[in-house]
Structures are given as C-alpha cells and as structure tokens.
Amino acid sequence: MAAHKIDTVIHNAGIYGPRGVLAGELAEEAWLEVLHVDTVAPLMVVQGLLPQLRQNAAAGHPTAIHFLTSRMGSIADNGSGGNYLYRSAKAGLNAAVRSLALDLAADGIRVQLLHPGWVQTSMGGEQAPLTVQESVAGLLERCAELEMADSGRFVDWSGAEIPW
Numbered sequence: 001m002a003a004h005k006i007d008t009v010i011h012n013a014g015i016y017g018p019r020g021v022l023a024g025e026l027a028e029e030a031w032l033e034v035l036h037v038d039t040v041a042p043l044m045v046v047q048g049l050l051p052q053l054r055q056n057a058a059a060g061h062p063t064a065i066h067f068l069t070s071r072m073g074s075i076a077d078n079g080s081g082g083n084y085l086y087r088s089a090k091a092g093l094n095a096a097v098r099s100l101a102l103d104l105a106a107d108g109i110r111v112q113l114l115h116p117g118w119v120q121t122s123m124g125g126e127q128a129p130l131t132v133q134e135s136v137a138g139l140l141e142r143c144a145e146l147e148m149a150d151s152g153r154f155v156d157w158s159g160a161e162i163p164w
C-alpha cells in the first residue's frame, strides 16, 4: 500500500515544567523532561513524517511544517530572567527549527515558528489577554500565508516578527 502523503504538520504539544524555579533550585530531571517534550520531541515527530512530507513536496504540492514555540524562547527578548527550563527548551526548539527550515528549503518544504500570544489555556491561565479563538484564528492565517521566502521566520499570532 502506498504511503499517504502529508501536506501540513502543526506541532503544538508543549509543557512549561515547574514554575518559579530560581537559580540554585534547578533540578536536572525536571529540566530534561521539558527539553525532551519541547525541544527533542517536535523534531523527532517531524523526522518520522519527513518521507511523506517530501513525497508531497516532490509531487509539486505546497508542504509546510509549523511549530508552536514561545516568545519566551527569544534570547533577545529576555528582559526579566527566570523561567530557565521553558526558556531554554523553546530557545533550543527555535535553533533546531531554524536549521530544519534551511535544510528543507531544497525539498521545497516551508517551515515556521509560531508564538501563539499569551492565551487562555491550561498553560496560559485565565488572566491571559487572548482567547483560544483569537489566537487560533491568527495562527491559521499565519499558516495559510506562509511562502517559501518566509521559511524559517519566527512570528507571533498577529504576524509580528520576534527577535531571536
């Protein structure tokens, strides 16, 4: 049976890890779990889907991979410190996905890093300014407008570019 082609992957799953962990309190096991889920797993999932994605792109169909990351993974934007586990995991994801975007350009596969905004989810909490509907509407627009020339960009739900 022929493998199914895949045209779009949106990798959304992520964890924050324990909150409020300060320098002097960092625990290796908890940190490695956040790195595993937020940095390593997204690339492993996509790696498993690459044959189908490449097959789709080779047939001339638009093909894209979108990763949900966070502004907290921006080193340039870090003006408040703390949040070691989550910040480092999303910064690692950003670095790896930037490489992926460059490496998959030859296959014609588009890659994007998306910050959803601060959203009212289990992770974002009730005090977040954005509803899930507002964030997802913007994110879907960003997915739809992604062109090859924009591959590897780090943008938020509204389309604003985020510094690395």
Ligand SMILES: NC(=O)c1ccc[n+]([C@@H]2O[C@H](COP(=O)([O-])OP(=O)(O)OC[C@H]3O[C@@H](n4cnc5c(N)ncnc54)[C@H](OP(=O)(O)O)[C@@H]3O)[C@@H](O)[C@H]2O)c1
Binding pocket: 012, 013, 014, 015, 037, 068, 069, 070, 071, 115, 116, 117, 118, 119, 120, 121, 122, 123, 124, 125, 128
């Ligand atoms: N909410 C925000 O303000 C905000 C801001 C910036 C970035 N983000 C990013 O946006 C994405 C979605 O976050 P969210 O706010 O929706 O978080 P959430 O409410 O905590 O939901 C996280 C989702 O990830 C899944 N997940 C977590 N660990 C997993 C694992 N090991 N295997 C499979 N699925 C797993 C969860 O599945 P289960 O329900 O089955 O556990 C859940 O569906 C994440 O990548 C997050 O880092 C969110």
